[in-house]
Amino acid sequence: MQEKVQQKLKILADAAKFDVSCASSGNSRKNKGGIGNAVAAGICHSFTDDGRCISLFKILMTNNCIYDCAYCINRRTNDRPRATFTVQEIVDLTINFYRRNYIEGLFLSSGVIKNPDYTMERMMLVAKKLRLEERYFGYIHMKAIPGANQDLIQQAGKYADRLSVNIEIPTEFQLKKLAPEKNYQSVLQPMNQIKEGIQIYKEERKKYRRIPKFTPAGQSTQLIVGATPESDRQILQLSSSFYNQQQLKRVYYSGYLPVNEYDKRLPAMQSPPLVRENRLYQSDWLMRFYQFSADEILTEEHPFLDLDVDPKLAYALRNLHMFPVDINRADYPLILRVPGIGVQSAKMIVDARRFRRLTSYHLKKIGVVMKRAQYFITCNELAGRVLDWEPSRLKSHIVAESQMKKRKAGDTQLMLFPPQARITGQPKQLYF
Amino acid sequence: MAYIVYDGSFEGFLSVVFHCYQYKITPSDICKDANFQDILFADKETVATDEQRAARVWKAVQKKLHKRNKQLLFKAFLSEETDIELMLYRFIRRLLDSNFSIETDYGDTNVLQLKKLERKVMQEAARMLQFVRFQETKDGIFFAPIEPAYDVLPFVIRHFKNRFADQQWLIYDLKRDYGFFYDLKKAEEVVLSEKSFSTTDGKVDSNFLEEDEVAYQTLWKDYFNSINIKARKNLKLQRQHMPRRYWKFLPEKQ
Ligand code: SF4
Numbered sequence: 001m002q003e004k005v006q007q008k009l010k011i012l013a014d015a016a017k018f019d020v021s022c023a024s025s026g027n028s029r030k031n032k033g034g035i036g037n038a039v040a041a042g043i044c045h046s047f048t049d050d051g052r053c054i055s056l057f058k059i060l061m062t063n064n065c066i067y068d069c070a071y072c073i074n075r076r077t078n079d080r081p082r083a084t085f086t087v088q089e090i091v092d093l094t095i096n097f098y099r100r101n102y103i104e105g106l107f108l109s110s111g112v113i114k115n116p117d118y119t120m121e122r123m124m125l126v127a128k129k130l131r132l133e134e135r136y137f138g139y140i141h142m143k144a145i146p147g148a149n150q151d152l153i154q155q156a157g158k159y160a161d162r163l164s165v166n167i168e169i170p171t172e173f174q175l176k177k178l179a180p181e182k183n184y185q186s187v188l189q190p191m192n193q194i195k196e197g198i199q200i201y202k203e204e205r206k207k208y209r210r211i212p213k214f215t216p217a218g219q220s221t222q223l224i225v226g227a228t229p230e231s232d233r234q235i236l237q238l239s240s241s242f243y244n245q246q247q248l249k250r251v252y253y254s255g256y257l258p259v260n261e262y263d264k265r266l267p268a269m270q271s272p273p274l275v276r277e278n279r280l281y282q283s284d285w286l287m288r289f290y291q292f293s294a295d296e297i298l299t300e301e302h303p304f305l306d307l308d309v310d311p312k313l314a315y316a317l318r319n320l321h322m323f324p325v326d327i328n329r330a331d332y333p334l335i336l337r338v339p340g341i342g343v344q345s346a347k348m349i350v351d352a353r354r355f356r357r358l359t360s361y362h363l364k365k366i367g368v369v370m371k372r373a374q375y376f377i378t379c380n381e382l383a384g385r386v387l388d389w390e391p392s393r394l395k396s397h398i399v400a401e402s403q404m405k406k407r408k409a410g411d412t413q414l415m416l417f418p419p420q421a422r423i424t425g426q427p428k429q430l431y432f
Numbered sequence: 433m434a435y436i437v438y439d440g441s442f443e444g445f446l447s448v449v450f451h452c453y454q455y456k457i458t459p460s461d462i463c464k465d466a467n468f469q470d471i472l473f474a475d476k477e478t479v480a481t482d483e484q485r486a487a488r489v490w491k492a493v494q495k496k497l498h499k500r501n502k503q504l505l506f507k508a509f510l511s512e513e514t515d516i517e518l519m520l521y522r523f524i525r526r527l528l529d530s531n532f533s534i535e536t537d538y539g540d541t542n543v544l545q546l547k548k549l550e551r552k553v554m555q556e557a558a559r560m561l562q563f564v565r566f567q568e569t570k571d572g573i574f575f576a577p578i579e580p581a582y583d584v585l586p587f588v589i590r591h592f593k594n595r596f597a598d599q600q601w602l603i604y605d606l607k608r609d610y611g612f613f614y615d616l617k618k619a620e621e622v623v624l625s626e627k628s629f630s631t632t633d634g635k636v637d638s639n640f641l642e643e644d645e646v647a648y649q650t651l652w653k654d655y656f657n658s659i660n661i662k663a664r665k666n667l668k669l670q671r672q673h674m675p676r677r678y679w680k681f682l683p684e685k686q
Contacts, residue, residue, distance in 0.1 A: 002647050002651075005651070006650070006651060006654055009651055009654055009655055009658070010654050010658045011658075013654075013655050013658035013659045014658045014659070016659070017658070017659045017660070017661055018661070030594075031594055031595060031597050033597065033598070034597070034598055035595075035596065035597070035598050035599065036595060036596075037594055037595050039591075043561050043562055044562055044673065045562055045563070046562075046563075046656060046674065046682065046684055047669075047670045047673045047674040048656065048659055048660040048661075048670065049660045049662075049665055049666070049667060049670055050660055050661045050662075050664035050665055050666050050669075050670070051664075051666040051667075051668075051669025051670045051672075051673065052661075052664075053673070054656070054659065057655070058659065093651065096644070096648050097648070097651075097652060097655075099566065099568070099574065099596070099599060100565060100566045100567070100568070100574070100648065100652070101564050101565055101566050101576070101596075102565065102652050102684075135598070138595075257661070257663060271663065272663060272664065274664070348536075348538050351536035351538065352536060352537060352538035352539050353539075354536070355534070355536075355537040355539055355540070356537070356539045356540075358539055362538070362539045365538075365541070365544055366538055366544065
């Protein structure tokens with residue numbers, strides 16, 4: 001019995017690992033006399049050898065998929081071990097992992113078995129059992145299967161904290177090419193339904209106090225980067241519309257790993273585009289926490305992200321006329337735009353300058369990366385240096401300087417990535 | 433020049449502050465009993481812990497602090513940094529002497545340092561939420577050993593009480609030899625005189641483990657290895673997020 005579960009677990013965890021979204025944040029749910037709760041910040045319980053966070057027990061219900069998407073390792077043409085969990089098996093694993101504090105909750109996804117409805121119903125049953133039979137109040141993130149019956153998605157939304165539909169391929173044309181059995185409509189339809197479900201819940205909430213919640217942590221999606229020729233600008237604009245129009249909570253980016261090399265519709269690649277993926281996450285952060293818009297990050301003339309410098313620095317270099325920023329006077333949003341100043345430092349600056357005029361010594365102590373920031377600020381004694389520089393020279397100067405530091409540190413792996421940037425797929429904080 | 437010695441507790445330290453105010457002393461050093469070595473100093477003074485006096489200082493300080501900083505001093509104290517007492521003493525003096533709050537005056541080295549120490553201590557507390565691992569025992573108690581760098585166990589009890597409300601658990605600090613036991617109603621501090629677990633890595637004697645315990649540890653380990661993407665291997669990043677010193681308590685790292 002245990003061996004059977006063990007086999008399935010290995011197969012279905014392996015099959016789930018390319019889905020990057022793991023965040024368990026965004027909702028707090030109280031424990032009402034059973035087991036578990038959700039805390040707003042989310043908690044990482046472990047880190048795999050690739051440095052990524054394990055927060056949720058991320059698993060496929062089955063990898064026995066009837067579809068044949070070109071970019072997916074579980075497509076039906078691939079000859080791989082297949083397995084399918086029963087509802088009870090997933091429930092038992094989740095509860096027992098949870099009780100030992102291994103995980104923050106469950107993230108249930110699945111290939112399509114038999115048909116979308118059959119698949120969705122089984123997934124919904126897992127969540128229902130957890131909530132009603134196990135009295136489990138921890139986090140549940142579930143995939144909505146494109147093409148599944150609306151009622152099933154509606155029910156799933158009652159038990160899950162978050163529902164998501166992966167769009168995977170940024171444009172309709174490319175999606176058709178790579179996943180002929182899917183279409184944009186079948187992806188967008190559940191997305192819109194979830195959005196409406198949340199809106200209806202919010203409206204009703206105003207009238208009646210006690211109505212069942214609907215995906216209180218909102219929805220998210222994932223885009224594969226590098227499998228198709230879309231530009232970063234196209235990708236960011238799509239994300240931006242997801243955030244603004246569909247009110248998504250998170251968009252995840254997954255650097256394409258060449259899993260099906262035989263498929264000639266896909267580009268040949270040596271290694272996944274990790275730097276590009278990282279730059280997209282950084283840009284995403286700029287949109288969500290630094291008050292940047294997609295159009296500010298990339299313009300029509302610059303449709304791709306600069307792989308040498310992070311997008312915040314790139315923005316500053318393109319907009320030197322906005323600098324230098326006076327640390328002792330400028331408003332918070334402007335301070336936040338300075339390369340080398342993160343959210344935490346910016347807040348501390350605004351707090352601290354009420355007591356005294358800040359000097360570069362103070363800034364350094366507070367945690368500002370002066371190596372970067374010095375070119376873009378004035379403070380008490382430090383005159384702005386920005387005017388002396390021509391953008392492209394300033395850029396190569398900063399890049400050269402930061403690479404020198406890395407070389408001194410003797411770390412070759414870091415050469416690819418800026419030291420502050422994390423490539424976990426979901427950076428917690430960026431100090432740029 | 434006064435060298436003041438106290439018993440090392442937070443109340444003891446607050447009593448020292450009271451003492452200094454009462455006798456208008458400017459201490460040149462405040463030292464934990466255990467750390468004080470030099471007996472040559474003529475004016476070494478030992479201040480006894482007095483709960484009432486400590487409470488008075490605490491109250492006076494509380495009045496001046498913003499509500500999100502109420503615990504700032506205590507948390508920074510837990511860092512056990514050298515000279516933490518003097519840093520705190522200077523802070524309290526300035527706080528009590530001024531008419532406005534000074535806790536966000538990060539241009540002041542002393543304030544900034546306390547803030548950073550507080551952050552360090554709270555990060556250790558956050559790591560407890562991440563890396564505590566329970567083992568289920570035969571009598572239905574979930575047991576977790578810990579060894580935090582600072583004495584942060586009291587800060588995390590509420591979290592575990594809320595989350596694991598329907599299971600009995602015991603979280604035990606091996607280094608400081610005390611823990612909290614939750615009996616489905618309340619969590620209480622306990623000191624175990626007899627231990628059925630290893631005092632080095634906290635592993636429960638296999639005779640006392642619940643039948644499925646080892647199986648679930650194995651399943652978890654399998655999961656941990658299967659979810660990893662080999663092509664993205666980055667051990668340095670892993671260690672950065674999950675430092676080595678926690679590994680001995682993690683079944684997935686055995
Ligand atoms: S439907 Fe999902 S699991 Fe099936 S082949 Fe397509 S991407 Fe893979």
